[in-house]
Amino acid sequence: xxxxxxxxxxxxxxxxxxxxxxxxxxxxxxxxxxxxxxxxxxxxxxxxxxxxxxxxxxxxxxxxxxxxxxxxxxxxxxxxxxxxxxxxxxxxxxxxxxxxxxxxxxxxxxxxxxxxxxxxxxxxxxxxxxxxxxxxxxxxxxxxxxxxxxxxxxxxxxxxxxxxxxxxxxxxxxxxxxxxxxxxxxxxxxxxxxxxxxxxxxxxxxxxxxxxxxxxxxxxxxxxxxxxxxxxxxxxxxxxxxxxxxxxxxxxxxxxxxxxxxxxxxxxxxxxxxxxxxxxxxxxxxxxxxxxxxxxxxxxxxxxxxxxxxxxxxxxxxxxxxxxxxxxxxxxxxxxxxxxxxxxxxxxxxxxxxxxxxxxxxxxxxxxxxxxxxxxxxxxxxxxxxxxxxxxxxxxxxxxxxxxxxxxxxxxxxxxxxxxxxxxxxxxxxxxxxxxxxxxxxxxxxxxxxxxxxxxxxxxxxxxxxxxxxxxxxxxxxxxxxxxxxxxxxxxxxxxxxxxxxxxxxxxxxxxxxxxxxxxxxxxxxxxxxxxxxxxxxxxxxxxxxxxxxxxxxxxxxxxxxxxxxxxxxxxxxxxxxxxxxxxxxxxxxxxxxxxxxxxxxxxxxxxxxxxxxxxxxxxxxxxxxxxxxxxxxxxxxxxxxxxx
RNA sequence: GCCAAAGUAGCUCAACUGGUAGAGCAGCUGAUUUGUAAUCAGCCGGUUGUAGGUUCGAGUCCUAUCUUUGGCUCCA
Numbered sequence: 115x116x117x118x119x120x121x122x123x124x125x126x127x128x129x130x131x132x133x134x135x136x137x138x139x140x141x142x143x144x145x146x147x148x149x150x151x152x153x154x155x156x157x158x159x160x161x162x163x164x165x166x167x168x169x170x171x172x173x174x175x176x177x178x179x180x181x182x183x184x185x186x187x188x189x190x191x192x193x194x195x196x197x198x199x200x201x202x203x204x205x206x207x208x209x210x211x212x213x214x215x216x217x218x219x220x221x222x223x224x225x226x227x228x229x230x231x232x233x234x235x236x237x238x239x240x241x242x243x244x245x246x247x248x249x250x251x252x253x254x255x256x257x258x259x260x261x262x263x264x265x266x267x268x269x270x271x272x273x274x275x276x277x278x279x280x281x282x283x284x285x286x287x288x289x290x291x292x293x294x295x296x297x298x299x300x301x302x303x304x305x306x307x308x309x310x311x312x313x314x315x316x317x318x319x320x321x322x323x324x325x326x327x328x329x330x331x332x333x334x335x336x337x338x339x340x341x342x343x344x345x346x347x348x349x350x351x352x353x354x355x356x357x358x359x360x361x362x363x364x365x366x367x368x369x370x371x372x373x374x375x376x377x378x379x380x381x382x383x384x385x386x387x388x389x390x391x392x393x394x395x396x397x398x399x400x401x402x403x404x405x406x407x408x409x410x411x412x413x414x415x416x417x418x419x420x421x422x423x424x425x426x427x428x429x430x431x432x433x434x435x436x437x438x439x440x441x442x443x444x445x446x447x448x449x450x451x452x453x454x455x456x457x458x459x460x461x462x463x464x465x466x467x468x469x470x471x472x473x474x475x476x477x478x479x480x481x482x483x484x485x486x487x488x489x490x491x492x493x494x495x496x497x498x499x500x501x502x503x504x505x506x507x508x509x510x511x512x513x514x515x516x517x518x519x520x521x522x523x524x525x526x527x528x529x530x531x532x533x534x535x536x537x538x539x540x541x542x543x544x545x546x547x548x549x550x551x552x553x554x555x556x557x558x559x560x561x562x563x564x565x566x567x568x569x570x571x572x573x574x575x576x577x578x579x580x581x582x583x584x585x586x587x588x589x590x591x592x593x594x595x596x597x598x599x600x601x602x603x604x605x606x607x608x609x610x611x612x613x614x615x616x617x618x619x620x621x622x623x624x625x626x627x628x629x630x631x632x633x634x635x636x637x638x639x640x641x642x643x644x645x646x647x648x649x650x651x652x653x654x655x656x657x658x659x660x661x662x663x664x665x666x667x668x669x670x671x672x673x674x675x676x677x678x679x680x681x682x683x684x685x686x687x688x689x690x691x692x693x694x695x696x697x698x699x700x701x702x703x704x705x706x707x708x709x710x711x712x713x714x715x716x717x718x719x720x721x722x723x724x725x726x727x728x729x730x731x732x733x734x735x736x737x738x739x740x741x742x743x744x745x746x747x748x749x750x751x752x753x754x755x756x757x758x759x
Numbered sequence: 760g761c762c763a764a765a766g767u768a769g770c771u772c773a774a775c776u777g778g779u780a781g782a783g784c785a786g787c788u789g790a791u792u793u794g795u796a797a798u799c800a801g802c803c804g805g806u807u808g809u810a811g812g813u814u815c816g817a818g819u820c821c822u823a824u825c826u827u828u829g830g831c832u833c834c835a
Binding site: 212213214215216217221223229230231232272274275276278279280282289290303304305306307322323324325326327328329330331332333337338339340342368372373379380381382384489490491492493494668670671672673698699700701702703704705706707708709710716718720721722730732737738 | 760761762763764770791792793794795796797798808825826827828829830831832833834835
């Protein structure tokens, strides 16, 4: 009989007969382990305990743990099955579509004959608990393609799943089903597995929410009901997760933005931000920060119109590809559109005057205000809006210059992001789509330049094959919000198309006219979105240069208001954003207000301070810094107040 | 856009099956003159998102509409 060799996590090697099950291996180690085991992992594949092992490799027995992603994966996937079974029990006629484990839990997409409402979740949870209590075994059934397909032939979604599974490269022509209990008697589901031995192994789960989801994520396809849940190895893990969610809620930029009075959004202009004075300070500080960074890198700032005649959008191609995303307007007999992007306008500036190869690379930057008609259901606070300011820029260069320009840009992104504390940035490289313009050799060159640039900047990237724009490949720099949701911020896109469409040309060394390549690039992307990310990242405790209020004067009593006013004025004259609390309140109350507003420096003044011509400094999160003269305070904060250091 | 939920005072939230819309904070006024996270008292504050409808009676039920929230594959 064939022997196979299993390398255990401690490095020891165990030789067992081929066909031995994971459960048998576990039992041979200890009966306790066999009892605890959920599944095994052989090389990169997680398998049921009862599956026969047939190859050599690294081997581990998966036991319940909140720290082991493999353990959570099987538990969650099995929990999704229990969810599906419960729904099928309670909503007879339900068709199941797809129920994977995901990052922080699981979901199941299904089509029920009557709508499942939020209030049904507790009923479903109750039924799930019963199924778990029954401790039903997950039994794997395997069928040939033919038999398997016959089993799901009346089920649109599962039939589709089965066909796609069979079409996959790694398909062995077998379709597996899992039945909780006995074949042809109990509930079953087409499923690749793996699963835990029995439902009783699920110790802690919770259904979280209910949502609509399209079959295959396709808008034109069926609208399914998605039930989200989460599951952990034990109650502690679940409670911990729920606690983290509650904590994340406190960081929500919409909540903090309101509390700190930064901005609001009105019902009559959905997706457009009204920046209040304090938010405006932040917008301007961020703009100035970027301005100072890039002005040193050879960018020339420009300002272009927000309203542009339709003819330009026809010429640029936006009317073709982007029409439904544009706001239109007309005055007199002219039809105009509010710009959704700044690129055509920058080309218009490029086109003024004859350009030589000596002018390249030419870098234009603009804090351009753009409007895009985003679908109603996609708006989200500052993160996804319809009106926003981009820290936009376009680099006109030759093909040879693409590589260094992209590389310089990646370094800039890395530098700026790390100054805000973002060090593990997700970078996505989107390569040539099927429908595209430009020669293959040009695409080769551009894709290679993007890839090399990320390596030079030591940024890991994720490949998005075929997801590039039709006009060129792109890099996207993605940041996460407090709930771990991805938001694209920075980007650089190579464009072989638009300069030509809009007639951009330069005279080359050969005295011939050439079309430049254009790089669209933005470091933070949208000022709105980036500030949203920053609010959540800092939880409102901004670096001093970005903080809307840097200091607040707190007179101990009304008697000291005049002195406080004097000090406030002195600070303002020195460029410090200082407020005065002249309310008739006790010091403790005033301090509390400052803490809630997350003001970095509190300056207490009373009898003592007046006599010594000082202020008593209390720094947020650091406490009492003692008394000092006003000029000492100005010096103390000078470097942290500087936008560019 | 689609599915599910929500919209009540400036803010956070109450109001059992339809029966006079309340509280805390904020604001205003007064008292107090305060030393490092909430001093006390009084007062003001609402066409319950909007428009219709059912009813003796609607915050509550119905219809429409606007907005917000969660989501709309991490591919059996």
